[in-house]
Amino acid sequence: MSPKKQEYVVGIDLGGTKIYAAVVDHKGRILGVGRKRTKAELGFETTVERMAVSVKEAVAEAGVDYDEVIAVGVGSPGPLDLKRGTIIETPNLGWKDAPLKASLKNLLKRPVAIDNDGNVGLLGEFAYGAGHGCRDMVGLFIGTGIGGGVIINGKLLHGFNENAGELGHMILNPEGPMCGCGTRGCLEAFASRLAIEREIRAAVAGGAAAAIFDNVEKPDAPLRSKRLSEAFAAGDAAVVAAVEKSARYVGYGVASLLNIFNPEVVVIGGGVVEAIGEPYVRLVKQTASQNVFKIALRNVRIVAAELKDDSAVLGAAMLAWQKAYK
Amino acid sequence: MSPKKQEYVVGIDLGGTKIYAAVVDHKGRILGVGRKRTKAELGFETTVERMAVSVKEAVAEAGVDYDEVIAVGVGSPGPLDLKRGTIIETPNLGWKDAPLKASLKNLLKRPVAIDNDGNVGLLGEFAYGAGHGCRDMVGLFIGTGIGGGVIINGKLLHGFNENAGELGHMILNPEGPMCGCGTRGCLEAFASRLAIEREIRAAVAGGAAAAIFDNVEKPDAPLRSKRLSEAFAAGDAAVVAAVEKSARYVGYGVASLLNIFNPEVVVIGGGVVEAIGEPYVRLVKQTASQNVFKIALRNVRIVAAELKDDSAVLGAAMLAWQKAYK
Numbered sequence: 001m002s003p004k005k006q007e008y009v010v011g012i013d014l015g016g017t018k019i020y021a022a023v024v025d026h027k028g029r030i031l032g033v034g035r036k037r038t039k040a041e042l043g044f045e046t047t048v049e050r051m052a053v054s055v056k057e058a059v060a061e062a063g064v065d066y067d068e069v070i071a072v073g074v075g076s077p078g079p080l081d082l083k084r085g086t087i088i089e090t091p092n093l094g095w096k097d098a099p100l101k102a103s104l105k106n107l108l109k110r111p112v113a114i115d116n117d118g119n120v121g122l123l124g125e126f127a128y129g130a131g132h133g134c135r136d137m138v139g140l141f142i143g144t145g146i147g148g149g150v151i152i153n154g155k156l157l158h159g160f161n162e163n164a165g166e167l168g169h170m171i172l173n174p175e176g177p178m179c180g181c182g183t184r185g186c187l188e189a190f191a192s193r194l195a196i197e198r199e200i201r202a203a204v205a206g207g208a209a210a211a212i213f214d215n216v217e218k219p220d221a222p223l224r225s226k227r228l229s230e231a232f233a234a235g236d237a238a239v240v241a242a243v244e245k246s247a248r249y250v251g252y253g254v255a256s257l258l259n260i261f262n263p264e265v266v267v268i269g270g271g272v273v274e275a276i277g278e279p280y281v282r283l284v285k286q287t288a289s290q291n292v293f294k295i296a297l298r299n300v301r302i303v304a305a306e307l308k309d310d311s312a313v314l315g316a317a318m319l320a321w322q323k324a325y326k
Numbered sequence: 327m328s329p330k331k332q333e334y335v336v337g338i339d340l341g342g343t344k345i346y347a348a349v350v351d352h353k354g355r356i357l358g359v360g361r362k363r364t365k366a367e368l369g370f371e372t373t374v375e376r377m378a379v380s381v382k383e384a385v386a387e388a389g390v391d392y393d394e395v396i397a398v399g400v401g402s403p404g405p406l407d408l409k410r411g412t413i414i415e416t417p418n419l420g421w422k423d424a425p426l427k428a429s430l431k432n433l434l435k436r437p438v439a440i441d442n443d444g445n446v447g448l449l450g451e452f453a454y455g456a457g458h459g460c461r462d463m464v465g466l467f468i469g470t471g472i473g474g475g476v477i478i479n480g481k482l483l484h485g486f487n488e489n490a491g492e493l494g495h496m497i498l499n500p501e502g503p504m505c506g507c508g509t510r511g512c513l514e515a516f517a518s519r520l521a522i523e524r525e526i527r528a529a530v531a532g533g534a535a536a537a538i539f540d541n542v543e544k545p546d547a548p549l550r551s552k553r554l555s556e557a558f559a560a561g562d563a564a565v566v567a568a569v570e571k572s573a574r575y576v577g578y579g580v581a582s583l584l585n586i587f588n589p590e591v592v593v594i595g596g597g598v599v600e601a602i603g604e605p606y607v608r609l610v611k612q613t614a615s616q617n618v619f620k621i622a623l624r625n626v627r628i629v630a631a632e633l634k635d636d637s638a639v640l641g642a643a644m645l646a647w648q649k650a651y652k
Contacts, residue, residue, distance in 0.1 A: 157478065157587070160588050161624050161625070163588045164588040165588075166586065169619065170582040170586065172500065173511075174575075174578045174617075175499075181619065253497075255497060256495070256496040260496065261485055263486055264486040291510075293405065295414065296487060296492070
């Protein structure tokens with residue numbers, strides 16, 4: 001499997017707001033990167049062209065010859081049709097039946113592999129990060145929404161319609177808050193960044209003091225991770241309560257996942273986890289440990305993601321290596 | 327893999343109250359059965375001897391020669407240590423570190439394979455029942471407790487410590503009723519036969535009329551499936567409400583499992599489902615369908631178990647065939 005000459009792949013993390021491309025070598029080292037805004041509102045074809053530009057920038061920065069790039073992998077919002085290589089539908093990009101794989105292959109002249117962002121993030125952590133060396137692994141990525149993925153016996157779980165791993169949509173209370181997916185009380189509706197923001201704003205509307213909105217130019221603008229991180233560190237009570245609630249619910253979700261999958265590693269990542277850090281992971285672990293069969297915890301690691309922003313590009317790169325060498 | 331001469335296996339369903347053994351041929355036909363009470367309170371060795379007697383009875387009823395029985399499979403309450411072949415601990419049998427596999431092998435002089443009851447029930451339905459021909463399948467068995475199992479790509483999911491598939495202990499509301507496992511709001515605490523009984527008794531204590539306790543010799547005795555079935559059919563309001571609540575919560579659990587695994591088949595079985603039948607399964611399907619991503623439902627079957635009381639012995643028989651021919 002080890003490449004004999006200079007060979008590289010490109011991983012692309014296609015997000016709702018940003019495109020992030022990276023040239024990666026066979027050891028998982030990032031040699032050059034390219035970034036663009038997604039601008040999904042300008043249409044699918046425009047975004048694909050911007051992805052191609054990001055790839056060219058990453059290749060230029062890496063200083064490699066494009067002939068040495070043998071495949072491209074992409075992590076994309078889903079649901080995806082993996083057989084046809086299309087994005088079936090995605091609320092935060094606004095496209096339907098978008099032929100991601102074919103269009104990108106056409107522009108880049110390379111084999112292209114795609115998978116959804118949760119799977120790709122997990123694959124990155126599995127191959128190069130917190131799950132390195134394990135065989136059975138589950139991941140939750142807590143950001144604007146909550147993505148997830150499952151690896152069983154070293155392989156991503158895709159399921160009958162290739163849409164397994166929607167771990168953010170476990171129901172944690174059927175009478176809970178409405179989720180973006182239309183169901184009440186999904187993990188995402190309790191614990192995502194949007195859920196945290198909603199909790200904080202409700203507390204403030206109810207009269208709680210929250211310095212997080214003081215001296216801010218646009219208090220109604222979406223709450224970014226940096227401000228959340230600072231307010232949590234400063235001990236802003238409404239913020240601490242909302243973040244802790246998120247971590248507790250993620251902990252309940254992890255408890256369920258431990259009883260369901262009995263994995264070796266549970267990795268917790270995404271913008272919220274990066275912003276809050278160790279206190280968040282600790283509360284997840286504590287809540288999970290108190291609500292699960294002891295045997296499902298034996299020698300099991302519940303850990304923070306290690307690759308931060310790079311888990312998806314590195315997972316996408318791993319997809320590309322798998323495509324090139326399968 | 328197909329047996330060349332007359333060969334049979336014995337499957338044993340070890341339950342909290344009953345031992346059920348069956349001689350099974352390579353087509354999954356039951357040729358003879360033996361039944362005994364478990365009498366776990368008399369100690370592990372006594373129960374194992376009773377299992378051996380059940381096997382002998384089944385062999386006699388089948389009219390086969392014991393020399394033609396090539397292996398024995400057992401479905402047991404868990405958690406189990408599959409490598410050591412022991413029951414680690416089980417509240418409703420009261421044993422600890424019980425060497426099930428070794429003791430049974432010693433008495434029966436045959437290779438013995440064991441797995442937990444949920445897995446074995448699912449394996450029976452997979453091999454000979456509702457899941458025949460599929461590759462990815464999830465099962466929930468609603469009885470006194472709630473067992474479960476997962477088959478991925480044709481194989482039982484065991485996990486890192488061999489205790490995956492505890493689907494009855496998904497958390498469906500962290501502030502819900504206390505479960506026997508010590509966690510609040512597990513699916514089992516909302517939907518098992520014991521949960522249904524608790525709901526009915528609470529409604530009656532609150533003044534609801536419930537004919538289910540009229541003209542009954544011992545109204546405080548555990549509620550058996552037959553009485554539950556009759557009272558539901560008669561439209562006893564407290565009973566209907568409690569059963570429908572159980573089915574709705576199983577439906578929420580199935581929705582989560584569809585989003586997590588995206589299986590091809592979800593099978594719903596166990597004493598409660600057998601007692602209530604189609605109305606129960608219909609409500610499970612309806613609730614699940616309303617709370618899941620549409621793509622995770624495409625061509626997916628949510629069906630009642632087909633083998634009734636025989637799913638575990640037939641699954642145990644399949645374990646035995648796998649043991650004999652691996």
